[in-house]
Amino acid sequence: MNHAQRLRLTIEDEIVNGVLRPGARLDEAQLAERFGVSRTPIREALLQLAMTGLIEVKPRRGAVVSMPDPARLLEMFETMAELEASCGRLAARRLTPEHGAELSAALEACRAAAEGGDLAEYYAENTVFHAVIYRASRNGFLCEQALALSRRLAPFRRLQLRVRNRVGQSFAEHAGIVEAILAGDEAETAARLRAHVLVQGDRFSDLILSLRRDSAAA
Amino acid sequence: MNHAQRLRLTIEDEIVNGVLRPGARLDEAQLAERFGVSRTPIREALLQLAMTGLIEVKPRRGAVVSMPDPARLLEMFETMAELEASCGRLAARRLTPEHGAELSAALEACRAAAEGGDLAEYYAENTVFHAVIYRASRNGFLCEQALALSRRLAPFRRLQLRVRNRVGQSFAEHAGIVEAILAGDEAETAARLRAHVLVQGDRFSDLILSLRRDSAAA
DNA sequence: TGCGCGCTCCTTGGATGCAATCAAGCCGTG
DNA sequence: CACGGCTTGATTGCATCCAAGGAGCGCGCA
Numbered sequence: 137m138n139h140a141q142r143l144r145l146t147i148e149d150e151i152v153n154g155v156l157r158p159g160a161r162l163d164e165a166q167l168a169e170r171f172g173v174s175r176t177p178i179r180e181a182l183l184q185l186a187m188t189g190l191i192e193v194k195p196r197r198g199a200v201v202s203m204p205d206p207a208r209l210l211e212m213f214e215t216m217a218e219l220e221a222s223c224g225r226l227a228a229r230r231l232t233p234e235h236g237a238e239l240s241a242a243l244e245a246c247r248a249a250a251e252g253g254d255l256a257e258y259y260a261e262n263t264v265f266h267a268v269i270y271r272a273s274r275n276g277f278l279c280e281q282a283l284a285l286s287r288r289l290a291p292f293r294r295l296q297l298r299v300r301n302r303v304g305q306s307f308a309e310h311a312g313i314v315e316a317i318l319a320g321d322e323a324e325t326a327a328r329l330r331a332h333v334l335v336q337g338d339r340f341s342d343l344i345l346s347l348r349r350d351s352a353a354a
Numbered sequence: 355m356n357h358a359q360r361l362r363l364t365i366e367d368e369i370v371n372g373v374l375r376p377g378a379r380l381d382e383a384q385l386a387e388r389f390g391v392s393r394t395p396i397r398e399a400l401l402q403l404a405m406t407g408l409i410e411v412k413p414r415r416g417a418v419v420s421m422p423d424p425a426r427l428l429e430m431f432e433t434m435a436e437l438e439a440s441c442g443r444l445a446a447r448r449l450t451p452e453h454g455a456e457l458s459a460a461l462e463a464c465r466a467a468a469e470g471g472d473l474a475e476y477y478a479e480n481t482v483f484h485a486v487i488y489r490a491s492r493n494g495f496l497c498e499q500a501l502a503l504s505r506r507l508a509p510f511r512r513l514q515l516r517v518r519n520r521v522g523q524s525f526a527e528h529a530g531i532v533e534a535i536l537a538g539d540e541a542e543t544a545a546r547l548r549a550h551v552l553v554q555g556d557r558f559s560d561l562i563l564s565l566r567r568d569s570a571a572a
Numbered sequence: 573t574g575c576g577c578g579c580t581c582c583t584t585g586g587a588t589g590c591a592a593t594c595a596a597g598c599c600g601t602g
Numbered sequence: 603c604a605c606g607g608c609t610t611g612a613t614t615g616c617a618t619c620c621a622a623g624g625a626g627c628g629c630g631c632a
Contacts, residue, residue, distance in 0.1 A: 138413060138585070140401070164614075174587045179615085180401050183358070187405035195356060196594055196614060211495035215440075218496065222436035277429035278436065281499075356615070382584075392617045397585085414584060414623055 139173050140180035146171075147181060151190050151201055152290040158203035162191060189288055201291075209292060216289055217333035219282045220269065221326040227272035228317045228325040235272040236318060242268045243314050250307040258303050259294070265310060269329070272317070296336050306332075357391050361399035364389075369408050369419055370508045376421035380409060407506055419509075427510060434507055435551035437500045438487065439544040445490035446535045446543040453490040454536060460486045461532045468525040476521050477512070483528060487547070490535070514554050524550075 147167075150156045162182060168175045182199045185191045193199040204212065227235065242265040249258040266286065270279040296302065309332040316325040365385075368374045380400060386393045400417045403409045411417040422430065445453065460483040467476040484504065488497040514520065527550045534543040 140585085175614090176586050176588090180398065180585095183398050183402055184405045187402045193614095196592090198613070208495060211493045214444075214493055215496040215499060218440035219436075222433075222440070226432075275429045275432055277426060278433040281433060358615085383582095393584090394616055394618090398615095411584095415625090416583070 139177040140184070143167075143171060143173070143177055143181035144184050148185060148188075148190060148287070151185075152287050154291060154294055156201050158201050158291055160201045162199040162201070164198070188284065202288075212285070212289055213333065213336055216282075216285050217330045219278070219285060220266065220329045220333050223270045223273040223275075223278060223282055224313065224317060224325040224329040225322045226275060226278070227269055228320050228322045230274050231272060231317060231320065232274075235268070235274075238268050239265075239272060239314055239317060243310055246307055246310050250303050253303075255303070258306075262306065262310075269313075269317075293336060305335075309335075357395040358398035358402070361385075361389060361391070361395055362402050365399060366403060366406075366408060366505070369403075370505050372509060372512055374419050376419045376509055378419045380417040380419065382416070406502065420506075430503070430507055431551065431554050434500075434503050435548045437496070437503060438484065438547045438551050441488045441491040441493075441496060441500055442531065442535060442543040442547040443540045444493060444496070445487055446538050446540045448492050449490060449535060449538065450492075453486070453492075456486050457483075457490060457532055457535060461528055464525055464528050468521050471521075473521070476524075480524065480528075487531075487535075511554060523553075527553075 147156070147162070156162075164175045164178050164182070167178045171178070182191065182193060186193045186199065190202060191199050192202050227239075231239075242261070245261045246258065246265050249261045252258075263286075267283065270282040273279060309328065313325060313328045313332060316328055365374070365380070374380075382393045382396050382400070385396045389396070400409060400411060404411045404417065408420060409417050410420050445457075449457075460479070463479040464476065464483050467479045470476075481504075485501065488500040491497060527546065531543060531546045531550060534546055
């Protein structure tokens with residue numbers, strides 16, 4: 137694969153996984169030195185990331201990891217909720233036995249992680265769970281869109297699970313969602329998924345406070 | 355604005371407006387000469403367009419305007435239907451008098467174009483009509499996503515209206531959608547919008563045939 | 573004559589160098 | 603002492619140059 141593509145994936149990973157925080161500056165020369173390449177592939181990678189919305193390039197002022205204001209973040213979460221609801225609705229309509237089994241397995245993994253009390257593990261299994269729903273929509277394109285927005289929101293969702301008792305509540309919602317999908321209830325699935333994702337918007341003041349603290353610490 | 359940005363917008367426009375057809379090859383040197391710049395900003399523009407999905411760059415083999423296979427195109431239209439349904443649902447819930455007025459005005463413009471029998475004009479007013487619905491969702495991010503996918507599908511939707519009597523039917527559906535939104539009926543709005551967009555998938559064999567003929571002619 | 577191998581040329585990918593622009597700091601003046 | 607303009611420095615943006623990798627073509631061999 138190309139340098140630019142590998143760099144793009146690497147930088148994207150670092151943003152998604154929280155190594156590079158929202159607001160962090162991305163200096164071309166610095167990145168070039170770090171990866172041992174010239175500025176050209178760095179520039180190409182940054183431009184591509186800018187198109188996905190993960191970073192922003194201000195003309196003549198370089199690139200920074202996107203830090204949407206709270207209002208926009210809320211819009212993004214709402215859009216995520218709509219995408220997930222669509223995936224879930226289609227999954228409920230078209231569920232194959234294979235996807236049903238995957239879904240149940242992912243739910244069990246969430247249960248195990250929740251009972252284990254390991255936040256990082258629950259976060260990972262939660263991600264898998266949602267990805268299974270995307271795939272179960274049996275619409276590859278929609279699945280890609282949902283994954284893309286999910287990655288874009290990852291830096292912010294990461295802060296959500298710390299809210300008190302959120303893990304237990306989240307798992308309960310997961311269980312309800314699976315139940316609705318297995319029952320083939322499209323409307324119920326969509327409604328539950330919407331609510332599940334939007335909770336993160338309801339708890340919004342917490343998130344804003346976390347962001348403020350993070351950027352103050354940086 | 356930058357050269358790369360202007361080039362991106364220009365090339366994007368040419369793809370959306372059918373000047374550059376799906377499958378067309380995008381030669382860097384050729385484009386560079388045509389726009390009187392070096393290959394660097396051309397490369398940057400092409401990479402950005404690749405991230406939006408409008409074009410595909412194959413390593414060492416250059417860029418071509420994306421030509422999704424029929425199955426993927428169907429997935430894309432289905433996703434578009436879901437996005438539009440979401441926009442419509444939110445619009446029905448949150449409609450302001452201003453957006454209501456815009457919606458009625460856009461509907462009237464569609465009526466005029468439909469009665470005038472001008473396909474190009476109806477196509478334009480149709481685009482405006484849908485854009486008004488996106489905006490009426492009062493979610494700027496969702497609106498952007500819908501517009502982006504809409505542009506990406508434009509090269510293919512363009513072929514749809516030629517289907518016999520489609521304009522009249524399309525307008526009737528528009529009227530029904532506006533009615534549902536003004537009534538604040540979320541579920542009805544979503545259902546009607548889904549059906550409206552998916553008609554383009556139902557007529558799919560026509561589209562495939564058009565594509566085959568076009569690529570044979572090219 | 574048909575098939576396979578190798579060569580050459582064309583295209584892309586990356587590096588480097590140069591120019592333009594913006595930001596910040598400094599000096600002068602009111 | 604404060605404010606404004608200028609200058610300088612750093613950084614981006616573009617052009618040019620070089621290398622590497624395929625694809626197509628021709629030649630040779632069976």
